[in-house]
Amino acid sequence: MTNTSVLAEIDRRADDLVSLTCDLVAFDTTVRGSAGEPARDEADLQEYLAHRLRAAGATADVFTPAPGSLPVSPQTPAGLGFDGRPQLIARFPGTGGGRSLLFNGHIDVVSAEPMAAWSSDPFRAEVRGGRLYGRGTCDMKGGIAAAVVAAEALAALGVRLPGDLLINTATDEEWNGAGTLASVHHGVRADAAIVPEPTDLDVVTAQRGILGGTVTVAGRPGHAEHPPGDWRAGGAVNAIEKTLPVLAALQRLRERWAADPAHRHPLLPPPSIVPTIIRGGEWWVTYPASCEVALDITYLPVQADEGGWASRVRDDIERTVRAACAADEWLTAHPPRFAWDTELPPAEVGSGHPLAGRLAACATALGRTPRVLGEPSWTDAATLTRYGRTPAVCLGPTATRPDGSPTLHTIDEYIEVSDLVDTAKALALAAVELTGPA
Template identity: 35%
Template sequence: MLTPSQIDAAISQNWERQIEWLRTLTQFPSERGLEGPCQDWIAGSFRERGWNVDRYMLSDVAMSTLPGYSPVTDTDYEKAVQVVAAIRAPKPVGRSLILQGHVDVVPTGPLEMWSHAPYGGEIVDGKLYGRGTCDMKSGVAAMVFALDALRTAGYLPGSDVYVQTVTEEESTGNGALSTLARGYRANACLIPEPTGLRIGRGQIGVMWFRLSVKGIPAHVVDSDQGTNAILSTYRLIEALQAFTLELNDRVKSHPWYSKLSSPINFNPGKIRGGDWASSTPAWCELDCRIAVLPGTPLDVFRQEIIDVVMKAAAADPFLAANPPEVIWNGFQADDYILEPGGEFETAVRAAHLATTGQDAEDWLITGVTDSRFYGRYYDIPSLCYGARGLRAHGFDEYVELESVRQTTRVIADFIQRWCGLRAI
């Protein structure tokens, strides 16, 4: 087994190249539907390493009937490139592993609100700035260069390793699901999301939905003869906010999420409506995100949302006769917890301890990651472990480069503990 100093020396030898690789990765504006060039660059980088690469589109994979699939209404899966690289061991000596990261990023928002160009890859005071640097291109770089470090030290993994870069993590998770539908399996899955060097053992469920609300157009001077679909939508928002308070009271009995304050969040994230400033709007659409109460089946929770919306609509004379439509158009994600004590987590914790000299802390996310697919649906233990950064999804997102180095060390050490090593 390689010592921590040997692993560190190998990482140091590749460190400048790793930073430049991450900077290049950051400079791809890989927002939803635009990930293709980024994924093609990654596929080429993997081929240069001699890895066998499977590049395919989400449209190539039948998965709509699989557990965990989320419906899609507004993106073209014929352009959604996925990449899986296989590093196979002819005579496995350890256990197999999936290393997975996502390359899709959320929109930047107004560019003038950024102090550093969102796709510039600028480094200031040991921090790399840019959309996706923290969430989670830094993790992709760490898992790739952890394998590079082992090779620099003269070794390959002793068992099969699949290196996966997927899309749709920020909207459905269907990219991760596609790899499973395509047949990729292993004894464990490590996802280097930015956990701040903590063990990400759990995630809450998440649900996206759209409220489609009608109104009656009228000139503003005769607005009492019409109805305002936008204002009607706000009444529904207030009902869902009250529902969220109720859910946070109910979650207090959960063995894990009761430890957090208000883990159930509701977000009215995108609104559009109306056709003319001097007419009462005849339509409004609101895209929403809400956390799913842990332990609640998705179909049960969907019905609870419908009930809340329809009860609020019933109090409005127009909506009572013209009820809003609830459209499920993205995440339909179950919660997931990796219970303590398994060999997989033990190996990750041992690698963290060897690297940092400290026991790893737990991390529960009130959002969603791809780990649910492996651990909940396919009986592949999965957890997240990654770098430290701030402002994911916000302006001036950044990752601390020293934490990327530490993450790379931990992943490399974990690979040798989990997969074993074979000399080149």
Template identity: 80%
Template sequence: MSGVNGASASVDTEAVLAAIESRTDDLIALTSDLVGFDTTVRGDACEKARDEADLQEYLAARLRAAGATADVFTPKPGDLPASPQTPPGLGFDGRPQLIARFAGTGGGRSLLFNGHIDVVSAEPRNEWTSNPFVADVRDGRLYGRGTCDMKGGIAAAVIAAETLAALGIRLPGDLLINTATDEEWNGAGTLASVGYGVRADAAIVPEPTDLDVVTAQRGILGGSVTVAGVPGHAEYPPGDWRTGGAVNAIEKMLPVLAALQGVREGWAADKAHAHPLLPAPSIVPTVIKGGEWWVTYPASCEVALDVTYLPVQADAGGWASRVRTDIETAVAKAVSADPWLAAHPPAFAWDVELPPAEVDQGHPLVGFLLDTATRLGRSPRILGEPSWTDAATLTRLADTPAVCLGPTATRPDGSPTLHTIDEYIEISDLVATAKTLALTALAMTAPAPAAS
């Protein structure tokens, strides 16, 4: 039989596809097992671990049985590479990371499958048709929290690797599987894995993409802006703040919000901020808090901000310092006509920062994925990711070009299934993902053609 995509001509790729098809029940069972571990993401550094360690040990045992070496490790506070992604001194008690390796026979490129085991909260649980932690098959779909984002993708990667091993196929390059925690929070698990030494010649993150190839993603910047006021009885005239009068911090937030909206509209209209694959950069106020008592002029008002920015906006180190300066400068200028705000400037506080990333569309991995998905009857596109994934950490901090390809993330009407009540995955898509990953591993881990 012929090889595919440059894979060894001795490998019968039709047999690989048939073997994966015959393991559909195993793929459903593995995804269901992973859903059964409660790995709801933590929202802060103090939150206790759940079933993360049990899930990682379960996967490690399974991969060892297939012939891999597998290392389950718990990063210590201080092990993380210095990065604005995570709070300083973050610990991982009960949240180990996994790196497994199917050793290559030599001479080929290495390929990494990376997936996050954490899922977003299943609340409100009583609105689900079935228990979110007991996967349920209905109408060709598998329902449960994480089926789509992204325990299904992890199961597809494991089945792909197991199938190649079971067929006795020894890849020339290493095939690595890294499963990590905390992606839904700040990417700490993959960051810790990178700190541990996880890297490869290229990586696939099987996040749900409709079997499209996602090569670019925006950076994320989280923070807040606070405006000060002066408290006073709200049913009396406030007087002049220069002589001790009250100031309403909520009303003083209004020009700040208008200025932030102006920044967003300016970015959207600026051709220099256009990217062929990505939405325009944006800044969205997401939480507002202000006031102390309903009969008192509020003494302060704080608004949380979710900022997304393009690779071209990153500073020389690849981070958001220029974006922060642009926002702060624009707001200061816009509110300078207000005497109170000029004398008491809005105060910005920035916390989590996730880097933007982009992989060259000419990278061989992109071609292998497109060819394989096309062979399976799909019409794959190259797309950008409006949100953020661990692929950025691998691309930017591990010298490992990483793209996303995984099962379908949308309902027939186009609305997303990830993070929803009654999250599900199409079983046919799980199988197609496993097939794509297996054939792409064959192609990618073959020796690179000699440069001419």
């Protein structure tokens, strides 16, 4: 069996690849943003994939993690349940003596709202001008379809891989990565993994950690058209104005982080702190009693603690804000309160690891010019690498429009059909290349 016949088989299946992606898009798997939200079509999608993979010769396990089965950590809420949100692990058994390879993808997608802004129904994907439009086409139901068709093509050709080929499709990546985390706890692991997230067919080997939280600054209400008076004598305090030094301190910390030589990473952007939501005040004629700012924080592997978590980052932020408040008597007496939420640990596959180079060679064989890069955001590859003892990298379709703007999470998200086919081809070549004898 030559690579040429593998590539030809995938070309022959291009229409099927598009229609599988359309089928996956039609399942509404919009991500939940909290533990209590009811499931949508997640179970139906997983059963659909399991049926298809079994028909191609795989064993497929669709399992619903028990509530509270995940270890208590800053990544997921305690007691998190998966009712109606099963995970799937399928296995094409190898002939023996090879290394195992895992394709992992998330089935959840971000909200398609505002739906009316789309040029076509986001859940009824359609091809226009060589592009397949629909929510999740690029991030990342197209990547999942590519993995399935790659495995089906190899099976149809009778290719006997020495190592096992696994496909794991998981929920909740767009929220907190709980699905792949649960899959890892269920025993999903392999000698290497590829996550076909959108990467422009580059190989992504490193990613930053994510920390989410809020800082709340207290004020004291009073009539806004009257002088506030002395706060020590019960006078009003404007919480919005007291938030300004906090924001300035966070901005200075971001600049200090970026300038710190210890924070230079060959593949990753520097760590960052971005205020993303601000809520303050109760009434337009009242001094605001409180002001809350949500923060999106990204941190480098070098900043993580021993467990990969952001404890040192949290300390750094809280210390910096406390120091900035020392110049203000109200803020000293009423220090801003921090509430820390989701943490997603960073991970990287070492630059010396052969996985990146061998996968890049598969993309090169398709006439692409893949680079080895870091990811500014976060993916389930981090969970596989860090907790699954499975070095994981990302390689998938193009995520930018010709003008350079991203297609991910946008209105009129699309995937180039040629990219969909190239992703399936790269994954099929990778399966042949990476499941050889140990």
